[in-house]
Amino acid sequence: MEAVGRLRVGSRRGSRTWDRTLPVWIGASLFLVFLMLLPLGWIFVTSLRGEEGWGISGYVQVFTQQAFLRAIWNTLIISFWVGVIAVVIGSLLAWLVTRTDLPLKQTIRALVMASFVTPPFLGAFAWTLLAGPNAGLLNKIYRSLTGSEEALFNIFSMGGLIFVMALYSFPYVFSMIANVCELISSDLEDAANILGANKLRVALTVTLPLTAPALLGGFILAFLHSLSLFGAPAILGLPASLHTITTQIWALFQYPPRLDLAAAFSVPLLLATMLLIALQKKILGRRGYSTVGGKGGERRLLHLEIFRIPTFVLVLAILSLSVFLPYWILLKAALAKAWAQPLTWDNFTLENFKFAFFQYGDTQNAILNTFKLGVLTATVGTIIAALIAYITNRQLLWGARYLTFFALAPLVVPGIVLAVGLFIAYTRPPLVLYGTIWIMFVAYLTKEMPIGFSQAETTFKSIHPELEDASRILGANRLGALKDVTAPLARAGLIATWCFIFIGVIRELSASILLFTPKSKVVSVVIFDLKEEGQIGVIAVLGILLLLVSFLVILAVQWVARREILATRE
Amino acid sequence: MATVALKGLTKKFAEAAAVNDLNLEIGDGEFVSLLGPSGCGKTTTLRLIAGFLQPEEGEIQVNQQVVSSPWLLVPPERRNMSMIFQSYAVWPHMTVFQNVAYGLKFKKLSSDEIEKKVERLLRLVHLEALKGRYPAELSGGQQQRVALARALVVEPQILLLDEPLSNLDANLREEMRFEIRRLHEEFRITTIYVTHDQAEAMVTSDRIAVMHLGKVIQVGTPQEIFERPRTNFVAEFIGKTNILRGKWQEDGRVALGEDMLVQVTVRERYKQGGAVSLCLRPHNVCLVGSAEEAEQWRQEGYNLFSGIIQRRIYFGDAFDYMVELPIHHLTLRVVAPPSQRYELGEKIFALAHPNHCVIVGEG
Numbered sequence: 001m002e003a004v005g006r007l008r009v010g011s012r013r014g015s016r017t018w019d020r021t022l023p024v025w026i027g028a029s030l031f032l033v034f035l036m037l038l039p040l041g042w043i044f045v046t047s048l049r050g051e052e053g054w055g056i057s058g059y060v061q062v063f064t065q066q067a068f069l070r071a072i073w074n075t076l077i078i079s080f081w082v083g084v085i086a087v088v089i090g091s092l093l094a095w096l097v098t099r100t101d102l103p104l105k106q107t108i109r110a111l112v113m114a115s116f117v118t119p120p121f122l123g124a125f126a127w128t129l130l131a132g133p134n135a136g137l138l139n140k141i142y143r144s145l146t147g148s149e150e151a152l153f154n155i156f157s158m159g160g161l162i163f164v165m166a167l168y169s170f171p172y173v174f175s176m177i178a179n180v181c182e183l184i185s186s187d188l189e190d191a192a193n194i195l196g197a198n199k200l201r202v203a204l205t206v207t208l209p210l211t212a213p214a215l216l217g218g219f220i221l222a223f224l225h226s227l228s229l230f231g232a233p234a235i236l237g238l239p240a241s242l243h244t245i246t247t248q249i250w251a252l253f254q255y256p257p258r259l260d261l262a263a264a265f266s267v268p269l270l271l272a273t274m275l276l277i278a279l280q281k282k283i284l285g286r287r288g289y290s291t292v293g294g295k296g297g298e299r300r301l302l303h304l305e306i307f308r309i310p311t312f313v314l315v316l317a318i319l320s321l322s323v324f325l326p327y328w329i330l331l332k333a334a335l336a337k338a339w340a341q342p343l344t345w346d347n348f349t350l351e352n353f354k355f356a357f358f359q360y361g362d363t364q365n366a367i368l369n370t371f372k373l374g375v376l377t378a379t380v381g382t383i384i385a386a387l388i389a390y391i392t393n394r395q396l397l398w399g400a401r402y403l404t405f406f407a408l409a410p411l412v413v414p415g416i417v418l419a420v421g422l423f424i425a426y427t428r429p430p431l432v433l434y435g436t437i438w439i440m441f442v443a444y445l446t447k448e449m450p451i452g453f454s455q456a457e458t459t460f461k462s463i464h465p466e467l468e469d470a471s472r473i474l475g476a477n478r479l480g481a482l483k484d485v486t487a488p489l490a491r492a493g494l495i496a497t498w499c500f501i502f503i504g505v506i507r508e509l510s511a512s513i514l515l516f517t518p519k520s521k522v523v524s525v526v527i528f529d530l531k532e533e534g535q536i537g538v539i540a541v542l543g544i545l546l547l548l549v550s551f552l553v554i555l556a557v558q559w560v561a562r563r564e565i566l567a568t569r570e
Numbered sequence: 571m572a573t574v575a576l577k578g579l580t581k582k583f584a585e586a587a588a589v590n591d592l593n594l595e596i597g598d599g600e601f602v603s604l605l606g607p608s609g610c611g612k613t614t615t616l617r618l619i620a621g622f623l624q625p626e627e628g629e630i631q632v633n634q635q636v637v638s639s640p641w642l643l644v645p646p647e648r649r650n651m652s653m654i655f656q657s658y659a660v661w662p663h664m665t666v667f668q669n670v671a672y673g674l675k676f677k678k679l680s681s682d683e684i685e686k687k688v689e690r691l692l693r694l695v696h697l698e699a700l701k702g703r704y705p706a707e708l709s710g711g712q713q714q715r716v717a718l719a720r721a722l723v724v725e726p727q728i729l730l731l732d733e734p735l736s737n738l739d740a741n742l743r744e745e746m747r748f749e750i751r752r753l754h755e756e757f758r759i760t761t762i763y764v765t766h767d768q769a770e771a772m773v774t775s776d777r778i779a780v781m782h783l784g785k786v787i788q789v790g791t792p793q794e795i796f797e798r799p800r801t802n803f804v805a806e807f808i809g810k811t812n813i814l815r816g817k818w819q820e821d822g823r824v825a826l827g828e829d830m831l832v833q834v835t836v837r838e839r840y841k842q843g844g845a846v847s848l849c850l851r852p853h854n855v856c857l858v859g860s861a862e863e864a865e866q867w868r869q870e871g872y873n874l875f876s877g878i879i880q881r882r883i884y885f886g887d888a889f890d891y892m893v894e895l896p897i898h899h900l901t902l903r904v905v906a907p908p909s910q911r912y913e914l915g916e917k918i919f920a921l922a923h924p925n926h927c928v929i930v931g932e933g
Contacts, residue, residue, distance in 0.1 A: 466659035470717075472646040473620055473653045474724060475676030480647075484672070488663045 039421025047263035058264030085166035086222035090173025098181035116171035121231025126326030173218035228414030230510035333540035352537035385452030415510030459493025578628035590784035603771035606781035652721035827897035854926035864919035
């Protein structure tokens with residue numbers, strides 16, 4: 001019996017018809033695992049290998065030195081307040097947009113999207129022009145109005161930092177809460193109403209508890225986001241000698257570099273994000289359960305009546321802080337000879353554009369690098385994300401569901417931590433990538449994998465496997481079914497995936513800042529560098545370029561999506 | 571033309587056997603239903619036949635040629651089969667015409683021939699006017715017909731259907747049952763049809779294979795399955811039924827309780843005094859009000875039960891009675907024509923012919 005069993009196993013391998021697509025699936029899976037494990041593995045190894053050999057001296061130093069502890073403390077305080085403010089603003093806007101008769105709701109959504117797309121470092125830079133203590137425009141206006149000598153607002157402070165980071169974190173909360181608000185049908189609230197509860201009680205006993213998990217989840221998301229930001233704290237905190245974990249890691253990379261300390265300092269950040277993501281998952285897991293009752297029934301809008309216009313003005317005021325004011329000052333700085341003076345004909349110039357695009361080699365090179373990397377990463381990233389999503393969705397390989405874990409792993413890795421790992425991993429054989437744009441490519445590919453994968457997975461989830469089966473049974477082989485059925489149906493979703501990765505890449509700063517070399521600078525790094533030199537006009541030009549390209553790409557996605565819907569007439 | 575044989579087929583998912591040592595033979599041009607509750611392994615069996623899954627044990631033969639075994643798997647595209655899926659799987663990015671023509675492009679045909687064949691099939695399923703439409707512009711029933719036409723146009727040697735009607739509304743479902751049977755009579759393709767709906771299986775099939783827990787437990791014509799269920803499970807799954815438990819007596823009778831003996835048709839011998847289950851269909855029981863009439867019937871060989879009407883439901887074309895028998899806690903469900911009206915609490919007599927009292931297993 002035993003012998004027969006063994007014989008079977010042996011011959012099964014021998015004559016089983018070979019699926020020629022198998023190497024592709026296996027190759028993509030191995031590549032992904034390699035991509036994720038290498039940098040993280042090196043961080044742990046390096047953190048334990050100090051200058052005096054193996055040991056935990058790195059950790060001891062990190063957790064006993066005053067400066068490091070200070071940075072951790074600052075990070076926690078800042079992230080906490082960013083989380084709180086983001087939840088307040090984000091949920092207020094989400095509720096107003098989904099459940100009331102606020103005017104121009106589509107426009108407000110678009111403006112929230114604009115805040116989302118604006119790189120936080122660019123927002124931070126714009127706010128240095130708006131609320132710097134001396135030259136800041138708002139402070140100048142304040143002084144001329146009141147005759148006071150003092151500044152109204154100093155953006156180079158912890159308060160300023162919290163304020164700016166919250167402005168660019170609230171869209172995360174917004175989208176989360178808006179989703180939940182759209183799920184809660186009026187029936188649930190009516191049910192409470194009919195039992196005798198008044199509007200306030202309904203809000204407190206039904207609506208709030210239903211959204212509570214999302215609020216908490218949104219808080220964690222905003223907290224995480226600000227935890228991993230590098231640009232804004234560097235631009236606004238460093239002038240005030242205010243270090244966060246990310247800027248501290250960056251400082252450890254300046255001459256003389258202390259990789260062991262940087263690695264040791266990265267590990268707690270990594271663990272903290274892991275913990276928070278796990279917590280958020282748990283909380284949001286319950287969210288699904290709590291909204292099951294909302295059968296997507298009809299939703300009635302609350303009439304704001306006399307508060308309608310004042311509320312609208314308030315919303316515009318909030319959005320002007322994140323969008324209108326920063327964009328206006330950037331535009332002004334780009335077009336003016338002296339950015340602090342009013343923009344008159346005398347003060348108007350196109351010099352900055354000419355300088356950035358045609359004269360200054362650094363910016364030309366950086367723009368080229370950025371778009372090269374954007375296209376390259378988006379293309380390769382989409383292909384890999386699509387392959388992995390296809391494997392996990394169709395269970396093509398044994399252990400396919402573990403691939404999901406690897407594809408989503410970078411979610412818990414802040415960009416700068418990833419860069420520490422990549423720096424260590426690729427400055428040594430077998431793959432010396434440091435000094436080329438390829439190390440940036442690997443960094444972006446890793447960092448954007450979660451978003452690419454989730455997009456691609458949603459796409460494949462919407463394509464029923466039987467659509468492929470139907471093509472197979474009628475005579476197509478696996479590749480033929482992919483070509484005839486899956487590819488055309490997945491096209492719109494994969495184009496969107498490409499665009500999301502592209503936008504993510506061209507705005508990336510926190511990993512780039514550790515990995516660039518003079519030849520491989522990208523736009524975000526140049527912006528950061530030029531700040532030191534005070535080249536405000538050129539920064540503004542580059543910022544506007546990034547924003548414009550991002551918006552164009554988003555419009556393109558929407559256009560493709562709409563066209564696709566028309567084509568299949570669903 | 572093709573025969574199919576499933577021999578000792580086993581397929582496990584995460585160690586639990588979805589299909590467990592399954593045996594079934596399907597003749598050339600035969601229409602066989604795999605009937606069973608959800609989770610009984612019928613769809614898995616169908617996907618094994620199609621070649622989407624490979625068995626862990628056993629083999630599948632088509633025309634005596636092995637196409638699936640643990641060592642060999644002919645891919646779906648080389649099996650010359652067609653399949654109709656539960657979700658229809660009509661491609662949303664192709665028009666009706668393109669959907670139906672798809673399978674033909676793998677055969678060496680001129681575009682004229684393709685067009686002719688597609689047109690003919692579209693006429694057959696009454697879709698010729700809609701050939702330029704996209705699936706999203708069709709109703710569920712029309713999409714179903716597209717799937718049917720697409721599967722038939724390639725002239726497969728075997729046609730597989732996976733709960734093709736379960737997403738349709740009740741009226742359409744009934745219409746499509748007859749449609750499927752009509753197409754079968756026209757093409758005579760060997761067909762395997764998976765369903766959990768016994769009426770669907772009855773209307774469409776030459777034979778029904780009832781499945782339970784990954785095995786085929788009874789195969790037979792619809793009539794055999796209905797009238798001579800071999801187990802409790804089959805009896806209860808196919809149609810309404812009364813299951814009465816009793817003890818087997820040597821003389822071909824079953825004792826229900828102390829003094830109630832039921833004459834049954836004997837097929838095999840059971841152990842004297844052994845526990846058996848008896849199947850008696852509600853519409854095979856006849857109710858009479860008078861004791862004399864009941865006695866007459868009893869003398870003609872009918873089994874006689876006396877009881878009290880406990881519940882009555884009016885269905886328009888029938889009364890559905892629940893009759894309480896004197897044996898404790900035993901009730902008998904009876905379906906009677908609307909002319910036979912009895913009141914609640916009325917004492918009546920129930921009669922059942924031994925031919926209709928079928929032993930469906932021990933215990």
